[in-house]
Amino acid sequence: MGEDSSIDRARYDFKKAMQEIVNLRGRGTELISVYVPASKQISDVTSYLRNEYSQSTNIKSKTTRKNVMSAIESIMARLKTFNKVPENGLVVFCGEISMGGDQTRMVQYVLEPPEPITTFIYRCDSQFFVEPLLDMLREKKSYGLIVMDRSEASIGILTGKKITLIKNFDSQVPRKHRQGGQSAQRFERLIEIAAHEFFKKIADNAEEAFLNRDDLQGILIGGPGATKDYFVKEGYLHHELQKKVIDTFDTGYTDEYGLKELVNNAAGALQDMDIMRERELIQRLLTEIRKERGGLSAYGEEQVRQLLVAGAVDTVLLSEGLNLKRIKITCSNGHVQEFTARKVPSKAQCDQCDSPVESVEEIDLVDHFYDLAETVGSKVELISEDSEEGEMLIQAFGGVAALLRFQVMI
Ligand code: ZN
Numbered sequence: 001m002g003e004d005s006s007i008d009r010a011r012y013d014f015k016k017a018m019q020e021i022v023n024l025r026g027r028g029t030e031l032i033s034v035y036v037p038a039s040k041q042i043s044d045v046t047s048y049l050r051n052e053y054s055q056s057t058n059i060k061s062k063t064t065r066k067n068v069m070s071a072i073e074s075i076m077a078r079l080k081t082f083n084k085v086p087e088n089g090l091v092v093f094c095g096e097i098s099m100g101g102d103q104t105r106m107v108q109y110v111l112e113p114p115e116p117i118t119t120f121i122y123r124c125d126s127q128f129f130v131e132p133l134l135d136m137l138r139e140k141k142s143y144g145l146i147v148m149d150r151s152e153a154s155i156g157i158l159t160g161k162k163i164t165l166i167k168n169f170d171s172q173v174p175r176k177h178r179q180g181g182q183s184a185q186r187f188e189r190l191i192e193i194a195a196h197e198f199f200k201k202i203a204d205n206a207e208e209a210f211l212n213r214d215d216l217q218g219i220l221i222g223g224p225g226a227t228k229d230y231f232v233k234e235g236y237l238h239h240e241l242q243k244k245v246i247d248t249f250d251t252g253y254t255d256e257y258g259l260k261e262l263v264n265n266a267a268g269a270l271q272d273m274d275i276m277r278e279r280e281l282i283q284r285l286l287t288e289i290r291k292e293r294g295g296l297s298a299y300g301e302e303q304v305r306q307l308l309v310a311g312a313v314d315t316v317l318l319s320e321g322l323n324l325k326r327i328k329i330t331c332s333n334g335h336v337q338e339f340t341a342r343k344v345p346s347k348a349q350c351d352q353c354d355s356p357v358e359s360v361e362e363i364d365l366v367d368h369f370y371d372l373a374e375t376v377g378s379k380v381e382l383i384s385e386d387s388e389e390g391e392m393l394i395q396a397f398g399g400v401a402a403l404l405r406f407q408v409m410i
Contacts, residue, residue: 008382009370011114012320015137016364018130021109024097026126028064031095032071033129035121038085045120049076052122067096067104068124074108089117093128143270144210144219144244146202147251147258149227150195153202155209156259158220158275162386163263165256166209171198203236210241219244220269222251222262281317281381282389285401299401301340301365308372312408315379318366319390319399326368328361340365369400 024031036045053072059065071094078092093109115136123129145156145163154168173194174187210216219241221228228248235242246269251261267276288297296314298307307313328338331350348357363371366382373380383390393399 009367009380010112011137012366012382013364014111014114014133017109017111018133018137021093021128022130022134024093024107024128026067026095027098027104028061028067029124029126030064030067030071031093031097031125031128032068032075033121033123033125034075034090034092034094035117035119035129035132036085036090036092037117037120038087038089040085040089040120042079042082042085046076046079048120048122049079052124070106071095074106078108078110086112088113088115091117091133093130095128141217142213142215143217143246144206144213144241145222145259145262146206146219146228147222147254147262148202148231149223149225149254150198152254153198153205154255154259155202155205156256157209157213158263159215163259165259167205168255169201169205171195171201173198199231199234199236202231203238206241207238210244211238216244218246220246220249220262220266222249222258222265223254224250224252275387278381278383279387279389281315281403282383282393284403285317285397288403293407296404296407297401298404299397301398301400304400304402305369305372307402307404307408308369308376308378310408311376312404312406313373313376313378313402314405315381315403316369316373317381317383317393317401317403318369319383319385319394320366321385321390321394322365322399324365324399325362326365328359329357330359330361331355332358365400 034045034049049072053069056065056068056072059068075092075094082090089112091109091111091113093107093111095107096104097107099105111133113133113136117132121129121132141159143158145154145158147154150171150173152168152170154165156163156165171194174191206219210219219237221232232242232245232248237245247266249262249265251258251265253261263270263275270276285297285299288295289299298304298313304313304316308316324340324342325344326338326340327344328336329348329350330336331353333350333353333355335350335352335355337351344360344362348360350357370380383393385391385394393401
């Protein structure tokens, strides 16, 4: 397995854990969040916590006091298992969460974040302090998009894999017939003035949309014909934005569809972006599917699992939208049943005998495939749902597909 794919997996696992943690609430101010940067010594954190522990004896509510103290104890015990803080730091969430009614449950999460933690944070609140981590999950890279000709322009933004239209407007540039009585020369002059005004309007709108975005990596400009090149060459854009222009690209349209065309046609320039990679993978899958006997393609959870175990899979394509679990139930007689479902059934029982269930294991379906792939040396690619191709993977192929090394008849 390549390094990239293990990074993706870490990010995926992290995202899953965050989805859970975000929604947890305490009954009082008793949920503790600790952010530890790599530069911090474990012993310093422990003495900080020891101090918080003695402070918490002053908490008035007896239940809250008890819960806070046991959470701090639990965090200190957990920190003892670390010799040093991991490379990106460490985040611990711990506390008694409300389960509805009078029910509560103690939870503890220890996370290694995908990006470095820079400052030490200790928080005690009725919910966990997750904002710094949510920031890390946000796609950071954006590209400004402009498609234009003399009659219409659209401004949009490409963030991660998502294209968003910000503004679309028409020009007042007269196009076809000049009115009677006007000289051809005067008409030409009017056209040029109107075009100039329109280009200024495009530049103003681009400034409004792009100038204050810290995450803006560059600007792509598209449209039919030479107008877009004239616009760039004449320097209509704000000078800060002008510097960010990556290139111009031909598109047939200047509306929202034109923005899509622009992103497609800029593929070469944006090769490092995930969207291109994901699209290419799904396009490859579709090309194979169209071949005789499905070529080197497979889809469907069961089919892909069998081929994977048989060593026939080059790359597994998994949708981030899967949201399924692989569940394994073992009874005291040793019967094992494995299946996929959204969650563990409330009354798990053996499907072969009446013996009580001895163990129920559950693992996220994506992790399950990662594990299988690792044992046979296949690659895994996670595909987001943000692109058309990504949507197709989940809707048409159930979210699980594969590119094969060789054809196998099952
Ligand atoms: Zn059984």
